[in-house]
Amino acid sequence: MKGIHLDSDSRLLFGTRSFRLFSYGFLSVVLMIYLAGLGLSEPQIGLLFTLTLIGDTVISLWITTSADRLGRRRMLIIGSLLMVLAGSLFAVTDNFLLLLAAATIGVISPSGYEVGPFLSIEQSALSQVVPGSQRTQVFAWYNLIGSFATALGALFGGGLTQFLQKAGMTPLGSQRIIVAAYATAGLVLGFLFSRLSGGIEVAGANMQQGPSEVKRLLGLHRSRGVVLRLSALFSLDAFAGGFVLQSIVAYWFYVRFHVQPGLLGAIFFGANILAGLSSLMAARVASRIGLIKTMVYTHIPSNVLLMLVPLMPNLPLAITMLLLRFSISQMDVPTRQSYTMAVVSPDERSAAAGITGIARTTGASLAPAITGPLLAQATLLNLPFFLAGGLKIVYDLLLYRSFRRIKPPEEGA
Numbered sequence: 001m002k003g004i005h006l007d008s009d010s011r012l013l014f015g016t017r018s019f020r021l022f023s024y025g026f027l028s029v030v031l032m033i034y035l036a037g038l039g040l041s042e043p044q045i046g047l048l049f050t051l052t053l054i055g056d057t058v059i060s061l062w063i064t065t066s067a068d069r070l071g072r073r074r075m076l077i078i079g080s081l082l083m084v085l086a087g088s089l090f091a092v093t094d095n096f097l098l099l100l101a102a103a104t105i106g107v108i109s110p111s112g113y114e115v116g117p118f119l120s121i122e123q124s125a126l127s128q129v130v131p132g133s134q135r136t137q138v139f140a141w142y143n144l145i146g147s148f149a150t151a152l153g154a155l156f157g158g159g160l161t162q163f164l165q166k167a168g169m170t171p172l173g174s175q176r177i178i179v180a181a182y183a184t185a186g187l188v189l190g191f192l193f194s195r196l197s198g199g200i201e202v203a204g205a206n207m208q209q210g211p212s213e214v215k216r217l218l219g220l221h222r223s224r225g226v227v228l229r230l231s232a233l234f235s236l237d238a239f240a241g242g243f244v245l246q247s248i249v250a251y252w253f254y255v256r257f258h259v260q261p262g263l264l265g266a267i268f269f270g271a272n273i274l275a276g277l278s279s280l281m282a283a284r285v286a287s288r289i290g291l292i293k294t295m296v297y298t299h300i301p302s303n304v305l306l307m308l309v310p311l312m313p314n315l316p317l318a319i320t321m322l323l324l325r326f327s328i329s330q331m332d333v334p335t336r337q338s339y340t341m342a343v344v345s346p347d348e349r350s351a352a353a354g355i356t357g358i359a360r361t362t363g364a365s366l367a368p369a370i371t372g373p374l375l376a377q378a379t380l381l382n383l384p385f386f387l388a389g390g391l392k393i394v395y396d397l398l399l400y401r402s403f404r405r406i407k408p409p410e411e412g413a
Contacts, residue, residue, distance in 0.1 A: 006130075007199070009129065009197055009199050009200050010126060013122050013200075014141075015192060016193060018148075019189060021153065022150065023185035023189075024114075024150060025150035025154040025157065026178060027179065028110060030161050030261055031110055032045055034178070037171060037172040039094060046371050047100075048099060049245065049368035051104045052108055052110055054362070054365045055104035059116065060116055060354060065354055067124070067354070068349075072121045072124070072202075073198075073200060075117060076121055076196070077190050079107060079117045080187070085105065085106040086105070087106070087179060087183025090179045091179040107186075110245050110246075114357075117354065119353070120356075120357045124353055128200065135341060137283040139334035143276065143334045144279050145276070147330060151272030152269065158262050160174075160178065161175055161178060162174075162260060220348050222344075229402060229403075230340060230356055230403075234359050235362055237363070238363035238364040239367055240363075240367070240387065240390075240391035240392040240395065242363065252381065267322070270323055271326040275326045275330040278331045279333055281331060282330075282332070282335050286335050291342075295399065296397075302326075302329040303325075304389065308321045340353060342409060
């Protein structure tokens with residue numbers, strides 16, 4: 001990270017991001033296969049994923065909009081405990097109602113990517129301690145490290161599952177070990193968050209004393225119009241992405257080409273490495289053409305490649321299309337995060353990141369309930385890829401039309 005100085009809190013936030021994303025990737029490769037092994041049908045699993053994301057939305061709404069007022073560190077620790085709760089119940093029961101309760105109340109990632117309140121609060125904390133001129137670059141590295149961690153988690157999760165099966169453990173037993181490890185990771189994450197200093201909290205001098213009811217409920221005041229418009233668009237993008245969660249894509253490869261867990265882990269290891277590298281490239285591109293253009297100009301081609309994956313006649317070509325897609329798919333992520341932080345007031349950042357994140361989670365939560373029945377029908381198995389790619393392109397066009405004239409301060413300068 002040449003030219004960037006990170007203080008102790010920033011380095012620790014990079015560490016918690018890495019550990020958390022490793023855990024998400026570790027679980028995601030086998031999660032849907034594990035649930036199918038418990039006896040759940042594809043529609044039931046789709047409903048479970050939907051409720052998982054809806055529960056994350058409700059929990060995150062409270063945590064992120066309260067974090068600047070009640071304490072960012074405290075809320076991060078609470079999120080970690082909810083991660084422990086979800087992982088523990090998923091590991092010990094096959095009762096569908098208990099799994100639904102765990103999915104709704106706890107924090108669990110069927111996508112391999114961020115869920116819950118963590119990302120929003122970490123972004124606001126980082127934005128507070130780094131200069132605006134370095135924000136996009138810091139977020140790019142933050143996403144790069146997260147993608148690498150997800151990649152390693154997927155590789156280790158798939159590899160450990162296959163190793164345990166070769167050692168004589170049943171497929172379900174080996175997958176349950178992965179789920180139990182996820183719950184344990186939540187405890188470690190809570191300890192790491194407890195080591196953060198008071199420097200990540202909002203300084204009293206920066207707090208705006210807004211009189212509006214909206215501020216009290218959502219933590220927003222001057223920026224609420226921009227945040228709500230961004231949230232609506234981000235929700236559409238996430239709804240499209242919900243059709244191709246990492247667990248769902250892994251399951252698609254498992255059904256379509258009979259890919260085993262070890263190879264699935266390797267596929268998503270490579271995919272997430274490429275995704276991380278693409279996020280690092282985003283800072284350089286954004287410095288030349290701006291944040292909004294970077295988001296749109298890189299996202300559209302990646303979605304065309306996504307729609308090509310199910311059209312490939314064999315496994316090597318399908319993997320190639322997927323990897324090509326991931327090589328540019330994440331360039332919009334650090335730019336989106338940086339843009340949101342740039343166009344709101346400092347004391348609105350946790351709330352803005354939380355609300356836009358919640359909008360994304362809400363959008364993503366609706367799609368798995370639709371995807372589950374599609375995956376149960378051989379003739380509709382490929383449809384989620386086309387729905388995802390097409391809707392994402394619509395999002396790109398709407399985003400460019402709505403926000404191309406609203407520039408962050410550093411671009412205006």
